[in-house]
Amino acid sequence: MGVLPRIVRGEGSYVYDADGRRYLDGSGGPAAFSIGHGNREVNAAIAAQLEQVACGYRYLFSSEPLEQLTSLLLACCGPEFKHIVYSGSGSEAVESALKVALQYWDARGLLAKKRFIARERSYHGNTLGALSVSGFLERRRPFEGSLLDVSFVSAANAYRPLRGLAGAELVAALAEELDERISALGPDRVAAFIFEPVVGAAGGAVPAPDGYARAIRAVCDRHQVLVIADEVMCGAGRCGTWRALEHDRVVPDILAIGKGLAGGYIPLAATIVRRTVAETIVAAQGTLLTGHTYSGHTAACAAGLAVQRIIERESLVARVNARGETLQRELRQALARFDEAGDVRGRGYLIGIELVQDRATKEPFPAERALSQAIGRRAFEEGLICYPCAGNGGDRPHTRRSVTLTDRCRPRSVRQDCVNRDSCASRSNRFVMYSSPVSLSAVAPILRSTRAYAGMAPTTAD
Numbered sequence: 001m002g003v004l005p006r007i008v009r010g011e012g013s014y015v016y017d018a019d020g021r022r023y024l025d026g027s028g029g030p031a032a033f034s035i036g037h038g039n040r041e042v043n044a045a046i047a048a049q050l051e052q053v054a055c056g057y058r059y060l061f062s063s064e065p066l067e068q069l070t071s072l073l074l075a076c077c078g079p080e081f082k083h084i085v086y087s088g089s090g091s092e093a094v095e096s097a098l099k100v101a102l103q104y105w106d107a108r109g110l111l112a113k114k115r116f117i118a119r120e121r122s123y124h125g126n127t128l129g130a131l132s133v134s135g136f137l138e139r140r141r142p143f144e145g146s147l148l149d150v151s152f153v154s155a156a157n158a159y160r161p162l163r164g165l166a167g168a169e170l171v172a173a174l175a176e177e178l179d180e181r182i183s184a185l186g187p188d189r190v191a192a193f194i195f196e197p198v199v200g201a202a203g204g205a206v207p208a209p210d211g212y213a214r215a216i217r218a219v220c221d222r223h224q225v226l227v228i229a230d231e232v233m234c235g236a237g238r239c240g241t242w243r244a245l246e247h248d249r250v251v252p253d254i255l256a257i258g259k260g261l262a263g264g265y266i267p268l269a270a271t272i273v274r275r276t277v278a279e280t281i282v283a284a285q286g287t288l289l290t291g292h293t294y295s296g297h298t299a300a301c302a303a304g305l306a307v308q309r310i311i312e313r314e315s316l317v318a319r320v321n322a323r324g325e326t327l328q329r330e331l332r333q334a335l336a337r338f339d340e341a342g343d344v345r346g347r348g349y350l351i352g353i354e355l356v357q358d359r360a361t362k363e364p365f366p367a368e369r370a371l372s373q374a375i376g377r378r379a380f381e382e383g384l385i386c387y388p389c390a391g392n393g394g395d396r397p398h399t400r401r402s403v404t405l406t407d408r409c410r411p412r413s414v415r416q417d418c419v420n421r422d423s424c425a426s427r428s429n430r431f432v433m434y435s436s437p438v439s440l441s442a443v444a445p446i447l448r449s450t451r452a453y454a455g456m457a458p459t460t461a462d
């Protein structure tokens, strides 16, 4: 790995390095910095909390930020949810989700329900449990043999669908596959099914086809298997509903969130548990046996609370919902002349571009080419931060290459309507890049120059 530039400052949509170079944070880093950088209100809330006390240990104290954040999150998630376990990363939130599922079945005396089912081409985190349920071959490989025995079913990807199916047939086939897998393992042995409502790092912003979430919820209910929604990347409003699965009108049993929860100001993640699950555990065993020293860290909760209040006050989730489709459409138009832009997809402001050698056959670029990384590097050199997703070819002969470009990247026309409103990048350019002088229209030249950079032949679009 080369020497990285030193970051010294952030303001709104931009970060600056020690040499004074400015970068438009087009993806909110790893889809995390949901309200932009250097927000004074959030910084003041953190500083005020630190002036009082940094952290009350969770077994000795509650605190106002903790209680207020908990009320706010439960209100955002809906009345079905009851209990929250805080942690410091998405991986920990997923670990807790897995453990809560196991403890629930233990509390009910169903002691054989220990297995997890997950999906291929998924990513749930880097700790051993979270990695065990991740269908991400490159990240798993060195640890194979020490991971949990997890069963994987097909990814739900309309662009690269199971058996070439589409629409309702695809949904039915995926649900049937899950149904058969649970039956084969034995419903009395399966604890939970975990999935990302919109796949992030492992696929490049892949939403499941319409009806998928409801269909798998029904399968799991039939077999008494819990549903865990990993919304670490796609949740907390990024997809245009506060819970990503709200879009599908589906309530999971356990929900993991992270990244956008405190917008990167202080590490904070949460595992949010459905009332029925939490109450069963508490009645039988007194408490949820998970969490860490810094669970519910007071200053982290103050950061989360400040970020979430801004999101609520400025109706940012509704804004993402209203504008996400336009952003996708304009992106499609802006990139239409590039044969390599095979698919532009996503939900809300979690949007990905899948690059292919041939649009008709969807033939991916060879993995050795590391094209998405090359584009990510090139964009970075030109002052645009995006989120390349590479590898994870799964058991297929091809490897998908894609670039996830989220948040503040929009074509000029969309940008224009926001310029006036928003000379105040640091205040209201939350999930978006409204005030940015650079935008996804910048991606076209980057894609063009990257083609040369990556050793590809020029096309007529050049």
Ligand SMILES: Cc1ncc(COP(=O)(O)O)c(C=O)c1O
Residues within 6 Å of the ligand: 030, 088, 089, 090, 091, 092, 094, 123, 124, 125, 126, 196, 200, 201, 230, 231, 232, 233, 234, 258, 259
């Ligand atoms: C869906 C999903 N789950 C879990 C994680 C792990 O989160 P963290 O890196 O904060 O541990 C990620 C990280 O990218 C993610 O995208």
